Each structure stands twice: as structure tokens, then as C-alpha cells.
Amino acid sequence: MRSRVIEAYKELWPLISIDQQHKKLPALLADRLPELRSIGIERVSVLNRDGEATEEELLIVVSMLDDHNISVRLAAAKLLPEINLPNLPEQVVSSLKVENNDEVASYEILFFKDKPYADAIEPVLARLDSPLVQVASNTLISLLKNAPYSEVNYAIWKQKIKNAKKNQNEPTLLTLEGILGSDQEREALSTLLKSESEPTRSAVANGFATVGFWEPLVLYKDDPIIAQFLIAGLQNKADLEAFKTLLSLRSTINVSAWDSAVLSILKSLDTRSFLLADDILSTAGETDLRVNVLMKVWELSENRSLSARIAIAKRTVPLLNEKGRSDEALRLLEAYGDGFVDEELFSLQFKTAILASSWDSAANVRQKPQPWINEWETIKLSDPAAASVIRQQIVQRFEQELTQSQRETLGLEQTSVVTEETTSEQEIIP
Numbered sequence: 001m002r003s004r005v006i007e008a009y010k011e012l013w014p015l016i017s018i019d020q021q022h023k024k025l026p027a028l029l030a031d032r033l034p035e036l037r038s039i040g041i042e043r044v045s046v047l048n049r050d051g052e053a054t055e056e057e058l059l060i061v062v063s064m065l066d067d068h069n070i071s072v073r074l075a076a077a078k079l080l081p082e083i084n085l086p087n088l089p090e091q092v093v094s095s096l097k098v099e100n101n102d103e104v105a106s107y108e109i110l111f112f113k114d115k116p117y118a119d120a121i122e123p124v125l126a127r128l129d130s131p132l133v134q135v136a137s138n139t140l141i142s143l144l145k146n147a148p149y150s151e152v153n154y155a156i157w158k159q160k161i162k163n164a165k166k167n168q169n170e171p172t173l174l175t176l177e178g179i180l181g182s183d184q185e186r187e188a189l190s191t192l193l194k195s196e197s198e199p200t201r202s203a204v205a206n207g208f209a210t211v212g213f214w215e216p217l218v219l220y221k222d223d224p225i226i227a228q229f230l231i232a233g234l235q236n237k238a239d240l241e242a243f244k245t246l247l248s249l250r251s252t253i254n255v256s257a258w259d260s261a262v263l264s265i266l267k268s269l270d271t272r273s274f275l276l277a278d279d280i281l282s283t284a285g286e287t288d289l290r291v292n293v294l295m296k297v298w299e300l301s302e303n304r305s306l307s308a309r310i311a312i313a314k315r316t317v318p319l320l321n322e323k324g325r326s327d328e329a330l331r332l333l334e335a336y337g338d339g340f341v342d343e344e345l346f347s348l349q350f351k352t353a354i355l356a357s358s359w360d361s362a363a364n365v366r367q368k369p370q371p372w373i374n375e376w377e378t379i380k381l382s383d384p385a386a387a388s389v390i391r392q393q394i395v396q397r398f399e400q401e402l403t404q405s406q407r408e409t410l411g412l413e414q415t416s417v418v419t420e421e422t423t424s425e426q427e428i429i430p
Helices: 002-015 018-029 034-049 055-066 070-082 088-098 102-114 118-125 133-145 151-167 172-180 183-194 198-210 224-237 240-248 255-268 271-283 287-299 306-322 326-334 343-355 359-365 369-379 384-398 404-410 420-428
Strands: none
Touching (some): 002 034, 018 034, 034 070, 055 088, 070 102, 088 102, 088 118, 118 133, 118 151, 133 198, 151 172, 183 198, 224 255, 240 255, 240 271, 255 271, 255 287, 271 287, 326 343, 343 359, 384 404
């Protein structure tokens, strides 16, 4: 009879309307039969994936991490990655501390791998000396990346890892030692980078890379196992020395991986270091990479000071102009609005607007004819067609303001009138 009831629920529940399911779910989740409580969790899971689950239903599911039945707790734990509720990490920590079933505990631990939470470190550490050592140590790597440094805590955590190593042959414990150790302890650990065991080399290199301790890894850059961690270590260190080292390794690293690592490091540098790095790229003739990097850094520069942003703009705009991307350069400059007073940048914005044929933008920056004439004189030999359009704009916009000297420079008659025919010709010039 019990089996028939359960099968009936499995078959008929999906046929009930969403509104009716919401009404009946609290009772189903509280049913005395654990199989029906598990079915209730499965139905909440389906509703949640469709964006239909209510907060009340999700809260009930989370509370079932403390259910007396293992299968119910397991069903609730499996749903954790799909739940987004305030205070959820605290509730999972509380359940993990008292959970006596390894399978349920493993799902609770895995929850913190993708959602690091500092208070989970201790209960996860407690699982190192258990069959869950692998899932616990892998999750701890993620947790420790975001853990605030504390000499006392680190000492305690390192001791727990050393104790676990006495009973557990798990390479990931070496990764944790690499993360938590002092530089001196890491130097001692670095001898394992030449181990014949691939998992051992990988584990130690991973620990070093996680905290940006890349120097020992350079010695083994020809080892494909360690090379991938060397790149990650340089990215995680993300200082000027790491950038210089990465630059020297360009010929030995996959192009896409190298470009990605360079971008990652340069985006993390303070402005002074970033500009020094840009000088290095300029000297190396890396124009395309410079443009890419400068644009990426510009997009993420909201938190930099105005002077820093201006300095970056002064590097970026000329390169974009050289690449025929003046429209992009002008948008970059106009993003400032009226937020800067910098004569060099004003001149750069004017030149960029001219190159982009954005005449009104150019006129907003320079309201007098002389800067226009200067620009016309600069390009009239190298690009006569463009110079002709600029000259027409000068005549059209400043006819009544031109001095005799300026008129002579432009080769205008004593009196000059912009005819409808001239205006029409201007409009069709690309």
C-alpha cells in the first residue's frame, strides 16, 4: 500500500496546476512518510528551475537539511546550489557541523566550493580526517582564497592539515600547505616540484599558483604540468614583475593563454605600474595588444582617479586614431562630459573629432577658426581630400570671423560666400 501511494504521488503530482501545487506543497513537505517529503523537495526543485518556487517553499526545503531521514536530507542538500536565499550559508554551516552522513555532508561541502563563506572553513577542515578528505580539501582551496589572513587561524589550520596528512594520502593537502605556508615553508615544499608523481607536482604547483608564489615555478616552465600553474601564479600575483616575467615567456606559452594572462595582470595593476607596463609593450612594438589592453582597462577605470583616467585616455586615443577607430576614441573622450579641464586632452579630442568627421563635436571643443586652420595645414599634403572637407567646414562655420591673414592662408577671395552649390557638394562628400 505504501509503495502504491508513493507511485501515485509521483505520477499524479505533475498533473496538478501550479496554483494547486503551491497550496498543497507545505503539507507534502511535512508528510510523515519520508518518501513523500522527498517527492515534495523534487517538486520544489522543478518549480524553482522554472522560476515558480516561492520563498516559503525554499525555506522549508533548507530546513529539511535537519530532517531525521537521510534520504530527505540528501534530497534537500542536492538542491542547495539552485537556491538563492539570504542567510543560506549560515544554515548550511549549522547543518554541516552536525551531519553524520558522508553523502549528505559532501553536498553541503560542495555548496561552499562555488559560494565561498569564511565561517565554513572550520567545519570543512573537520572533514579532512574522514572519507571526505578529497571533496573537503578541494573546497578548502576555494574557501582559503577569500579568507582574511590571521596568524592564529593560519597556524591552527596548518596543524590540522599536517595531522590529516599523517592518515590521508591526498595530494590536495599539499595544495593547502602551499596556500597557508610562509614563503620559507613554501621554499621547502618546492622540492616536490621535481617529484616523479604527477599529482604531487600538480598539487604543489596549484598551491603556489593560488597565492601568486610563482618564482619556484619558473624553474620548471618546460614541464607542461607546472607551466599551466605558472601562468595562473603570475596572474594571481599581478604586479609589474609578474608582467615582465610573463612577457619574457611569450614564445613558450600558447598565444591565447598568454594574451589572456597579460590582460588579466594589466587590468589589476595600479595606474603608475600600468603605464610603465604600457611603455614596455610600446617598446616591444605590441601595438594591437596595447590597443586591446588600454580599451579593457578604460572600460574598468571607473574606480580610478580622474587624473589616472586622463593618463590612460592620452595613451588610448592616439592608438585608436592610428588604427582608424576615431569614432571609438571620440566616444571614449566624450564619456568625460564636462568632467575634465585638460588642454592636451581638449586638443586630442578636437583632432579625434576631425578624424571622425564629427564636425559638431569638433566645434564644441574649438569655437574659433585658428585650430581648424592649423589642422587643415597639418594634413593638406598627406590627405588632400580630407583637407578639402575641413576647409569647407571652416568656410561654412567661420566665414564672418576669418581675418585677412586667415583668408589668405586658406586661399580665399577677398570676399567669399558659401553658395548653395558648395553646401550641397559638402553634404555628399563622405
